[in-house]
Amino acid sequence: MLRDTSRRLSPAAKARLSAATYAGRAAALASRLTGRGSGASIRGRVMLTLDPRALDKLLAARRIAVVSGTNGKTTTTHFVAAAVREWLGDADRIVHNADGANLHHGIASALSEKPGADVAILETDERVVADMIRLGRPEVLVLLNFSRDQLDRHHEIKALGRSWRKALEAAGPDGPVVVANADEPLVVWAAEAARKVVWVNTATRWIQDATLCPNCGSTLVHAGEADVAAGAPEWRCSGCPLAQPTGDYRVTDGAIVDPAGQAWNPMLQVPGTFNISNAACALAAAVLLGVPAATALAGIRRVTSPAGRFATARFGDTTARLLLAKNPAGWAEALPLANTPTVVLAIDSAAADGRDVSWLWDVEYEQLAGRTVVATGPRAQDLAVRLAYAEVEYRCVPDLATALAGHPEPVDVIATYTPFQRLRKMGGV
Amino acid sequence: MPGEGRGERVEVVLIFQSLLGIYGDRGNATVLVKRLAWRGFDPVLTVVEPGDRVPDTGRVYLLGGGEDAAQVSAVRALRADGGLQRAVDRGAAVFAVCAGYQIVGKTFTVGERDEVIEGLGLLDVTTTRGPVRAVGELLSHWAGHDGDEQWITGFENHGGYTRLGPDAEPLATVEIGIGNCDDGTEGAVNGRVIGTYPHGPVLARNPALADHVLSLGLGRTLDPLPRSEVAELRRQRLAAVRKTSR
Numbered sequence: 001m002l003r004d005t006s007r008r009l010s011p012a013a014k015a016r017l018s019a020a021t022y023a024g025r026a027a028a029l030a031s032r033l034t035g036r037g038s039g040a041s042i043r044g045r046v047m048l049t050l051d052p053r054a055l056d057k058l059l060a061a062r063r064i065a066v067v068s069g070t071n072g073k074t075t076t077t078h079f080v081a082a083a084v085r086e087w088l089g090d091a092d093r094i095v096h097n098a099d100g101a102n103l104h105h106g107i108a109s110a111l112s113e114k115p116g117a118d119v120a121i122l123e124t125d126e127r128v129v130a131d132m133i134r135l136g137r138p139e140v141l142v143l144l145n146f147s148r149d150q151l152d153r154h155h156e157i158k159a160l161g162r163s164w165r166k167a168l169e170a171a172g173p174d175g176p177v178v179v180a181n182a183d184e185p186l187v188v189w190a191a192e193a194a195r196k197v198v199w200v201n202t203a204t205r206w207i208q209d210a211t212l213c214p215n216c217g218s219t220l221v222h223a224g225e226a227d228v229a230a231g232a233p234e235w236r237c238s239g240c241p242l243a244q245p246t247g248d249y250r251v252t253d254g255a256i257v258d259p260a261g262q263a264w265n266p267m268l269q270v271p272g273t274f275n276i277s278n279a280a281c282a283l284a285a286a287v288l289l290g291v292p293a294a295t296a297l298a299g300i301r302r303v304t305s306p307a308g309r310f311a312t313a314r315f316g317d318t319t320a321r322l323l324l325a326k327n328p329a330g331w332a333e334a335l336p337l338a339n340t341p342t343v344v345l346a347i348d349s350a351a352a353d354g355r356d357v358s359w360l361w362d363v364e365y366e367q368l369a370g371r372t373v374v375a376t377g378p379r380a381q382d383l384a385v386r387l388a389y390a391e392v393e394y395r396c397v398p399d400l401a402t403a404l405a406g407h408p409e410p411v412d413v414i415a416t417y418t419p420f421q422r423l424r425k426m427g428g429v
Numbered sequence: 430m431p432g433e434g435r436g437e438r439v440e441v442v443l444i445f446q447s448l449l450g451i452y453g454d455r456g457n458a459t460v461l462v463k464r465l466a467w468r469g470f471d472p473v474l475t476v477v478e479p480g481d482r483v484p485d486t487g488r489v490y491l492l493g494g495g496e497d498a499a500q501v502s503a504v505r506a507l508r509a510d511g512g513l514q515r516a517v518d519r520g521a522a523v524f525a526v527c528a529g530y531q532i533v534g535k536t537f538t539v540g541e542r543d544e545v546i547e548g549l550g551l552l553d554v555t556t557t558r559g560p561v562r563a564v565g566e567l568l569s570h571w572a573g574h575d576g577d578e579q580w581i582t583g584f585e586n587h588g589g590y591t592r593l594g595p596d597a598e599p600l601a602t603v604e605i606g607i608g609n610c611d612d613g614t615e616g617a618v619n620g621r622v623i624g625t626y627p628h629g630p631v632l633a634r635n636p637a638l639a640d641h642v643l644s645l646g647l648g649r650t651l652d653p654l655p656r657s658e659v660a661e662l663r664r665q666r667l668a669a670v671r672k673t674s675r
Contacts, residue, residue, distance in 0.1 A: 150453055152564050152586060156496050211447040211479075217498045219479050252640070279484040358628045361456025381662045385633055386456075388658045389463050396658070 008115055009057055014365045020051035021112045028109070033383070040097075044105025047112060051094035059136040062095075066136065066176070067130045069187075071330045072278045074100045075270060075370035076144060077123035078306035079282030079299075080289075083121055086299030087291040096121045100307045103128055119289075121303075126160045133175060140288045141176040141194070142281050145202075147188040147209045147329035150354035157186065158214055164190040171195075173398025179284045181277075182245045185235060189214040189242060197283050201247030202277035206329035208362070213237040249280050255279045258287075264297055269304045274333045305429065308420070313427025315404040320344070322423055323414045326353070328362035331414070335367060338412035343368060344403055346377040346419035355391055355415040357382045365390045376403035377419045401426065432469025434653055439465050443489035444513070445495075447478055448503045449529050454493020456630035457524065460639050461489060464654060471475075479503070483512030483651065488646035489522045492529025494586070494628060497539040500528045501546055507532070508549065517551060522621040522645035526631060529625045530624030531556040532617070538589070540625075551622045553597040559590030559610060566670040567606030567627045569615040571638070572599060578637035581615070582666045584626020588618055591626075595616050600625055605670050621645045633665060 009017070016308050024047035028039030028165060049254035065084075067077045081096040088094065095117035097110035101121045111120060114321075125134050126146075146161060154160060168175050173195055180191035183204035186395045191197050213220055218239025225230045236243035248259045254276060255263040281301050304313035312321045325334040349355050357379050365387055373394040375383040384396045397403040400419060404411075415423055443450075443458040458474055465472035468620060477483050479502065490513060495503065507513055517523060523533060531537040534548045537556035567585040571578065581601050590610035599609070600616030600623060607614035608626060616625035623642065625631060632639035636659050644650050 151452065155562065155564075155586070155588070158496065158498070206446060208450075212498050212502060217502065219502070247610075356452070356586065356628075358453035358456070358584060358630055361453030361630050361633065362450075362460065381658070381665050384658045385662050386658065389456075389459050389633065391463075 001110070010398070011062070013053070013057065014407035017054055019097045020047040023047070023050055024109065024112060037113045038298045040099060040101045040109045041105050043112070044107070044109035047108050048105060054112070055108045056135045059120070062118055062120045063288060063289065064122060064136045064138040065140040065142070066122050066132050066138045067144070067285070068124045068125045068126055068144075069141040069181075070126065070147045070149045070327065071346050072144050072274060073102065073123045073335070074144060074201055075275060075303070075306045076278040076282050077121055077307060078303050079279055080142070080285050081121040082303050083286035083291050083296035084121060084284060084299070086302070087286075087295050088119070093117050094119050094121060097123050097308065104131070105418075107132075120240045125345045127163075130163045131278060133167040133171050134322050137171075138176045140179060140285045142285050143181065144189055144278065144281060145184050145204060145329070147327060148159075148359070149271060149327040152355045157209060158197055160192045161186040161214055165193045168193040177288055179281050181281065182247050183234060185210045185220055185242065186214045188245060196236060197200035197245075198249070198288065199245045199247045200252035200277070200280050200284055201244075201252075202280060203251045203273065205274070206332050208328065211234065213240060213242055215242045215301065216240040233267065240400050249284050251277050251280050256283060258283070258293060262293075264293065266297070267301055269301060270306070270310050272333060308424040308429050311424070311429035312410075313423070313429045315401070315427055316406070318404050318407040319410040320404060320407075320413045320423075320427070321410065322427070324417065324429065325414050326417055328359050331363040334414050335364070338414055340373065340410055340412045341374040342407055342409065344374045344376060344413040345383060345421070346400060346403070346409050347375070347379040347383045348377045348412060348416050348418040349379050350418040353418050360386045365392055368392045374403050376400055377415070397427070432467070434465060434468045434470030434599075435470065436471050438471045438482070439647065440475055440487040441465075442445045442477060442484060442490045442516075444477050444490060444492050444507070445503050445528075446476050446493075448499040449495040449532075450582075451496065451499075452494040452527065452628040453630050454491070454526055454529075454628060457493065457632040457639075460630070460632040461491070461643060464639055464643065465638070467480075467654060468651065479506050481509065483510045483516070485512050485515040485519060487516055487521055489524065490516060492523070492532060493526040493630075494529065496528075499530060500537070500614065501539055503528075504532045504546060504548060509668050514551075517622065517633060519594065520621065520648065522642055523551060523580075523623065524642045525622070525624045526628055527585075527609060527626055530554075530626060532585040533622060533624055534591065534617075535594070536556055536611055543598065550637065552617045552619050552624050553594035554591050554617050554624065555594070556589040556591045562586070562588045563607035563611075563626070565606060566666070566673075567608065567615070568604040568667065568670045569601035569606070569608060569627075570604055571601045574637070577663065578665070579675060580667055581625075581631070581638060582626065582634045582663060582670065583629040585626045587626055588592035588629070591617070592606065621667075647655045
């Protein structure tokens with residue numbers, strides 16, 4: 001049953017991968033039966049323990065597109081997968097880690113479940129990008145953005161960018177074509193090392209992590225609106241030639257303009273300008289894989305609530321739309337989307353959220369003044385203090401279920417990762 | 430203007446938010462400005478960025494955390510400018526956190542090769558790379574204080590270890606966490622200059638320390654300003670750090 005992807009392997013290598021896959025499947029089943037989770041992560045862990053080369057083998061002989069960045073990975077990966085599915089018309093030919101399990105284990109787990117799929121669209125954690133370039137030899141690599149996130153374990157943002165750049169340099173002419181956000185200096189600096197780059201001007205909002213040049217350490221100069229309108233780059237280094245590249249694709253006035261100059265109305269089912277940027281990157285990636293632009297957009301438009309993001313769920317009598325925001329850049333995009341009179345904000349500091357919640361003070365909660373805010377989650381009190389200093393009125397209700405109960409009108413919920421996953425489970429989305 | 434501030438104008442200067450603000454450190458400025466406003470002062474927040482002159486008219490100057498390149502860029506700009514030193518000579522208070530704390534010291538090191546960078550010399554401390562990065566909740570005991578306000582709660586995240594010279598007094602003694610260099614001390618004080626590691630941001634979690642910094646800058650003590658949500662947060666954070674030993 002591993003015929004397709006293991007055809008270049010020796011019989012012994014095939015046998016070992018096969019045994020690891022069955023053991024992983026058994027572990028995943030056990031995990032599901034005992035109610036501990038989907039089993040994706042444990043499946044991958046068991047497989048990689050029994051066959052340390054399982055990931056390399058599973059990646060072999062497939063066409064691969066990898067998507068990474070701090071924010072928007074899951075949605076963009078869903079966009080690319082939907083575009084390719086629209087084109088091939090056969091879901092069985094595509095493997096996609098749709099649930100967002102994006103470390104080595106999660107990727108191996110997803111691949112092992114679809115040995116016959118010849119195209120892999122893989123969301124990849126920032127820390128795993130270099131390994132994926134080396135092991136998977138992807139055709140396309142999408143680099144979305146880079147900002148402060150979980151600093152208790154990613155101590156230096158630049159170190160991740162450096163690892164991407166080194167991996168692209170090492171891959172040389174065998175490396176991927178990179179689809180890169182031209183608005184983000186660290187992404188541009190990393191992507192420059194690729195054999196070929198398709199640049200996307202994404203109209204990025206968050207520039208707090210773009211103060212110094214990643215190449216030489218000098219101050220970056222951000223141009224004024226008038227200069228940008230006159231064609232100047234939005235940013236350039238004051239000490240070296242690094243500057244915003246001209247986009248092959250660009251997002252302007254809510255439209256995606258392709259390299260031929262054709263403007264596409266994205267007509268997405270997911271909200272927010274940042275998702276138009278994500279769709280522009282996904283479109284560029286799909287076109288590189290061979291998908292005609294119109295077909296790609298038809299697929300992208302089918303995406304409604306990737307891994308529960310933007311899903312509407314019922315919690316008793318309450319109707320709630322779920323938004324995920326994991327870091328200041330994500331909150332800067334999500335807060336303007338939350339437009340209900342009552343807004344529920346759920347905060348936690350488990351490992352997956354980042355154990356340090358000081359980022360709450362980088363978010364402009366002041367914009368919620370005049371609304372009814374419910375602070376919830378294990379770190380609701382930290383948010384309460386932040387809201388008090390923002391002079392925003394709030395109720396502090398740490399228990400998620402209680403916080404969501406009894407709202408006569410629909411509410412928008414913005415949650416960090418761990419409460420977001422709990423809410424998905426509670427709401428069945 | 431009601432309250433003890435009687436409309437007095439007080440300038441708070443946030444230094445290089447874009448370089449030294451990675452751990453939500455602008456929150457310290459938000460907290461000071463609001464605590465002044467709630468007391469009837471007329472606070473003005475000046476955010477200084479690289480390339481701007483640092484005004485010497487402020488009562489309180491704030492510096493926060495940042496990565497190596499940002500830290501080096503910041504210290505060079507501050508040394509060339511001289512405004513912060515003039516403000517200190519005029520009696521302003523300085524509250525410096527994490528990378529900012531290292532910057533106001535004598536020297537610190539950056540990078541894999543431990544390049545030594547000269548600091549501003551406002552505190553008699555030196556910083557070198559430590560054996561393990563200090564990451565986690567930090568609880569310390571504020572020297573000379575008692576009751577609830579003796580506890581300073583925050584989150585530390587630093588690779589540099591700081592040693593105090595004879596002209597610096599520790600701000601606090603460590604209860605849980607690493608602090609300066611795992612020698613039981615946390616932070617440093619010299620006159621109106623305070624350096625410390627925890628963010629959180631630290632002045633949001635520790636209102637008595639916030640008011641102390643304001644008192645140093647104003648040259649007089651302030652009336653208490655009890656806030657129930659901050660008291661509850663302190664209760665929760667103290668319980669959490671004591672329950673989960675690192």
